[in-house]
Amino acid sequence: MPQIESILCPIDFSEPSVTAYHYAQSLAWHYKATLFLQHVIDSLTFYYPSYAFPETYNEIYRKLRAGARQQLQQFVKTHSCREVQPQCEVQDGIAADLILGFGDAKAVNLIVMGTHGLRGIDRLAVGSTTEKVLRKARCPVLAVRKPAHAFAPSGGQPELVQLQRILYCTDFSDNSEQAFDHAISLAAEYKAELTALHVLEDLPSSADIESETAKVFERLEKRISPSASKNGRTKAAVRIGRAYQQIVELALESRTDLVVMGVRGRSALDLAVFGSTTYRVVQLGPCPVLVVHI
Numbered sequence: 001m002p003q004i005e006s007i008l009c010p011i012d013f014s015e016p017s018v019t020a021y022h023y024a025q026s027l028a029w030h031y032k033a034t035l036f037l038q039h040v041i042d043s044l045t046f047y048y049p050s051y052a053f054p055e056t057y058n059e060i061y062r063k064l065r066a067g068a069r070q071q072l073q074q075f076v077k078t079h080s081c082r083e084v085q086p087q088c089e090v091q092d093g094i095a096a097d098l099i100l101g102f103g104d105a106k107a108v109n110l111i112v113m114g115t116h117g118l119r120g121i122d123r124l125a126v127g128s129t130t131e132k133v134l135r136k137a138r139c140p141v142l143a144v145r146k147p148a149h150a151f152a153p154s155g156g157q158p159e160l161v162q163l164q165r166i167l168y169c170t171d172f173s174d175n176s177e178q179a180f181d182h183a184i185s186l187a188a189e190y191k192a193e194l195t196a197l198h199v200l201e202d203l204p205s206s207a208d209i210e211s212e213t214a215k216v217f218e219r220l221e222k223r224i225s226p227s228a229s230k231n232g233r234t235k236a237a238v239r240i241g242r243a244y245q246q247i248v249e250l251a252l253e254s255r256t257d258l259v260v261m262g263v264r265g266r267s268a269l270d271l272a273v274f275g276s277t278t279y280r281v282v283q284l285g286p287c288p289v290l291v292v293h294i
Contacts, residue, residue, distance in 0.1 A: 002140075002182050004031040008108040009086070010038050010099050010129075011075060016114025018079055020144040023288060024112040025084040026161040027142075030189045033109070035084055038102055039072050041065065041092040065090055081160055096132035103137060112142040115282060134282070134291055140182060144288040147257065163190040167256040169197050169247055169281075172219065179262030179292040180223070186258065186290075193233035196224050197250060199243040213238050244280040252286050259289045 009024035011017045021037070028035040041064050068090045076086060091098050103111055115130050134141050168183035170176040180196075187194040198216050203209065220236035239246040251259055261278050282289045 002109070002185055004033050004109045004185075006034040006036065006106055006108045007031075007110045007112060008036045008038060008099070008103050008106065009112045010040065010095070010133075011072065012039070012095075012114075013071065013075060014114065016144065016146065018114075019146050020112050020114040020142075021075075021079055022161050023142060023144050025081050025086075026163075027110065027112065028086075029081070029083050029160055035086040036089060036102070036106060036108065037072065037076065037086045038089045038091065038099060039068050040095040040098050041068055041090070042095065065092065083160065096129045096136075099129070099133050100136050103139060108139055110140050110142060111137055112144060115143045115145045131279075137293070140290055140292045142288055142290045143282045145282075145285070147287045163192045163257040165193045165195070165254055165256050166190075166258045166260060167195050167197060167247070167251055167254070168260045169199075169243075170220075170223075170262075171198065171243075173262070175262035175292070177262070179260050179290075182290060182292050183260040186260070187234070192257070193235075194224075195235055195237050195250075195254065195256075196220050197237045197239065197247065199246045200238065200240045201243050203240065209240065213240075243277045244284070247277075247281050248285050256287050258287060259285055260292065261289060262292045 004027065007024055007028050009017075009021055011021065024035055027033065069088070072088050072090060076088065080086070089102065091102070099111070099113075102108075111133060113130055113133065130143060134143060163186065166183055166187050168180055170180065183194060183196075186192065198220060200209075200212055200216065203212065216238045217236055220238070224234050224236060237250065239250065247259065250256070259281060261281065263278055278289070278291060282291070
């Protein structure tokens with residue numbers, strides 16, 4: 001089973017980063033993991049390299065860091081559960097680079113971040129901070145968008161997010177098998193229902209659909225049966241069509257709380273490949289998506 005001993009949650013003070021923080025706290029509590037909060041102040045020299053004056057730059061950033069630390073402390077006070085106390089870090093520079101660097105330096109096992117924040121993924125912006133972290137991170141990344149059905153309360157004392165239904169997507173490749181370990185671990189921690197899904201895509205017109213579906217069901221049942229003793233609510237599902245569309249539809253229909261998907265290494269998250277299934281599920285899905293690299 002994967003070990004989750006430390007979690008990084010980048011914060012930009014937007015509503016999506018608040019939602020991401022709720023998930024990060026819940027995971028930290030369930031896995032008894034150290035939780036790091038990181039806020040990055042954009043580097044002015046990146047946007048205006050010709051106007052970089054060291055004395056002015058240092059004074060500006062001294063004030064910005066002080067203000068950001070105070071704002072981050074207030075963020076924690078407002079949105080934290082009593083059970084979890086995060087460690088806070090404020091840095092200035094290029095957000096994606098610093099997030100990746102901090103994750104490597106602390107050897108975090110998971111990055112949790114919002115997908116529609118100030119630099120998040122949306123249907124128009126592609127070159128975002130979240131996207132770069134998804135492509136380059138050495139650890140799994142939980143991309144959190146506001147779920148179709150709420151878990152965290154809108155007011156009062158924040159409570160821990162409770163995952164009840166997890167959807168694991170597999171194409172039977174090595175990368176999806178590694179993602180399965182994370183799905184099983186999460187289902188056990190949260191005592192959640194786990195559905196293993198395979199989508200039959202691009203079937204030839206001559207294919208015996210009933211026979212092909214039965215073969216996949218058998219393969220899925222064989223794969224998930226060893227986990228049944230740890231999680232009594234484990235089942236298989238087979239769908240036919242475009243993979244990302246079927247994943248999103250099933251997640252909506254079943255009110256899924258979390259989708260778990262695997263990708264073939266960091267280089268495979270280039271847009272040409274990542275855009276086909278995983279990227280679209282992150283963009284269009286009704287709930288957070290855990291992206292696991294191999």
